[in-house]
Amino acid sequence: MLYHWWNQYWSKALLVAAFVSLAWFLRQTNGALLQEVFYGITQPLRLNTAPPAEQLSDARTLELQERLLELQAQNQQLQTTLGEVNEAEAGSIPAPIIGRAANQWWQHVIIGRGKGDGIKVGSPVQAAGGVVGYVIQVTTHTSKVLLISDPRSSVGAMLTRTRTQGYVRGTATDQLEMRFFEKDLTVTPGDVVVTSSSSTLFAPGQPIGIIQSVDQQASPVPVARVKLNAPISKLEWVTVYPAKAVKIENQAEAVEDATAPSALVGS
Amino acid sequence: MILRRLPRFRAPDPAFLNWVIVVLSVLACALLSLARLPGTQLADVGVNWLMIWVVSWSVRRSLLQGAIAGLILGLLQDALTASQPSHVVSLVIVGLVTALLQKQRYIQEDFISVALIVFAMAVLTETVFALQLTFMVQDSDLATVAAATGDFSLGDSLLDAESGAQTDPGWVQQAGYTPVEIWSRHQRVALSSAIVSSLWAPLIAYPLNLWWEWLDRSQELPR
Numbered sequence: 407m408l409y410h411w412w413n414q415y416w417s418k419a420l421l422v423a424a425f426v427s428l429a430w431f432l433r434q435t436n437g438a439l440l441q442e443v444f445y446g447i448t449q450p451l452r453l454n455t456a457p458p459a460e461q462l463s464d465a466r467t468l469e470l471q472e473r474l475l476e477l478q479a480q481n482q483q484l485q486t487t488l489g490e491v492n493e494a495e496a497g498s499i500p501a502p503i504i505g506r507a508a509n510q511w512w513q514h515v516i517i518g519r520g521k522g523d524g525i526k527v528g529s530p531v532q533a534a535g536g537v538v539g540y541v542i543q544v545t546t547h548t549s550k551v552l553l554i555s556d557p558r559s560s561v562g563a564m565l566t567r568t569r570t571q572g573y574v575r576g577t578a579t580d581q582l583e584m585r586f587f588e589k590d591l592t593v594t595p596g597d598v599v600v601t602s603s604s605s606t607l608f609a610p611g612q613p614i615g616i617i618q619s620v621d622q623q624a625s626p627v628p629v630a631r632v633k634l635n636a637p638i639s640k641l642e643w644v645t646v647y648p649a650k651a652v653k654i655e656n657q658a659e660a661v662e663d664a665t666a667p668s669a670l671v672g673s
Numbered sequence: 674m675i676l677r678r679l680p681r682f683r684a685p686d687p688a689f690l691n692w693v694i695v696v697l698s699v700l701a702c703a704l705l706s707l708a709r710l711p712g713t714q715l716a717d718v719g720v721n722w723l724m725i726w727v728v729s730w731s732v733r734r735s736l737l738q739g740a741i742a743g744l745i746l747g748l749l750q751d752a753l754t755a756s757q758p759s760h761v762v763s764l765v766i767v768g769l770v771t772a773l774l775q776k777q778r779y780i781q782e783d784f785i786s787v788a789l790i791v792f793a794m795a796v797l798t799e800t801v802f803a804l805q806l807t808f809m810v811q812d813s814d815l816a817t818v819a820a821a822t823g824d825f826s827l828g829d830s831l832l833d834a835e836s837g838a839q840t841d842p843g844w845v846q847q848a849g850y851t852p853v854e855i856w857s858r859h860q861r862v863a864l865s866s867a868i869v870s871s872l873w874a875p876l877i878a879y880p881l882n883l884w885w886e887w888l889d890r891s892q893e894l895p896r
Contacts, residue, residue, distance in 0.1 A: 429748035437752030444704050505707035508753035510718050510862040557850045
């Protein structure tokens with residue numbers, strides 16, 4: 407019986423087995439091969455190969471940028487005094503977005519720069535407006551970036567005004583959900599959210615968004631809605647920064663920093 | 674035709690050509706689903722190209738063939754996105770249900786009916802996936818990536834969890850969709866995906882069906 411079946415269908419059975427194992431291989435390698443093929447095919451279709459020039463939308467943006475430059479300069483001065491070196495600015499790589507997630511639920515993008523350009527897993531990714539995500543997979547020419555708006559992503563964050571620590575989680579929209587570590591807060595809508603000093607991925611103080619609403623009654627900790635600065639669904643170019651490379655042994659140190667943020671700021 | 678004049682090559686050739694077309698069309702669908710072409714998006718929801726392919730394949734085939742196609746394309750979609758929860762489940766169900774419809778008996782074979790089936794299957798796909806999200810682990814692969822690279826704690830949750838534990842251990846939670854988010858998003862995703870996928874379904878289904886019909890008439894259908 408089986409012998410007859412095999413005689414009749416052996417070629418088809420082998421073919422199906424080959425296809426299944428090929429698909430399994432692609433799945434186990436997270437589609438790295440497909441991503442490379444996609445990169446190769448779409449390469450001639452990408453006409454603008456240079457990142458767009460800095461765009462200024464209005465006077466308000468200009469004002470804020472100037473204020474930011476001033477604050478950055480001040481910040482740098484303070485950090486030099488404290489003996490901290492800001493390494494985040496060096497070695498940034500502009501990268502075009504060439505693809506998006508192949509389903510409706512996960513929020514990641516594929517960018518056209520990879521291992522060959524020096525991108526590593528864990529590299530933070532930013533765009534005009536602030537943080538957009540971090541690299542979760544690299545191939546030779548492409549990388550996969552988990553967007554900050556993906557529900558699986560959680561990034562340490564804090565409020566600039568009160569230095570309250572928390573973390574933001576995506577909700578697959580242009581709003582994030584921010585949870586705080588403390589119970590009683592003076593959070594108000596309009597507060598600016600930046601990356602936390604205890605973040606393992608991002609340099610501290612990178613802009614994320616603005617608080618839109620706060621639910622103080624939420625259990626066990628207050629929850630806030632954060633409007634993202636970056637236009638997350640309309641991104642075309644992003645900037646990849648070198649991975650922060652927090653070693654496991656450094657974590658204890660970083661944790662100390664995180665537990666006493668007010669003391670740090672006060673000093 | 675040339676094939677008629679070369680009878681010796683006539684038997685193996687269309688079968689081989691069929692596999693080439695099958696493989697290339699699947700590859701095209703896989704790559705199309707990475708791109709977000711203008712006009713293929715509705716409310717930020719794209720076309721489910723791989724699901725369209727499974728439907729086009731299964732309407733004229735047996736249950737087993739539909740399930741095998743769902744398995745292979747489900748693995749491919751896992752490769753293109755994330756493997757937990759797996760897309761294999763929803764695409765195998767799509768393959769089985771489409772084959773079960775016994776299309777040739779009840780529904781006239783044209784691209785309007787294919788579009789209708791795609792519409793229903795898109796809703797089914799998203800519903801199955803939403804159920805999987807509700808009851809299964811959401812992509813623990815991210816943690817595996819972190820473990821493989823060693824140096825990082827990928828995602829900031831690990832470090833924050835330790836620091837937060839001393840003040841208020843209550844907040845620590847698993848990242849991922851909450852059930853409320855899943856089902857509010859499901860309505861939007863299912864409807865948009867169904868509309869946009871059924872509009873674009875003929876692009877894949879029509880040429881493939883034309884080819885398989887021709888193949889059917891010229892010889893016994895290779896499986």
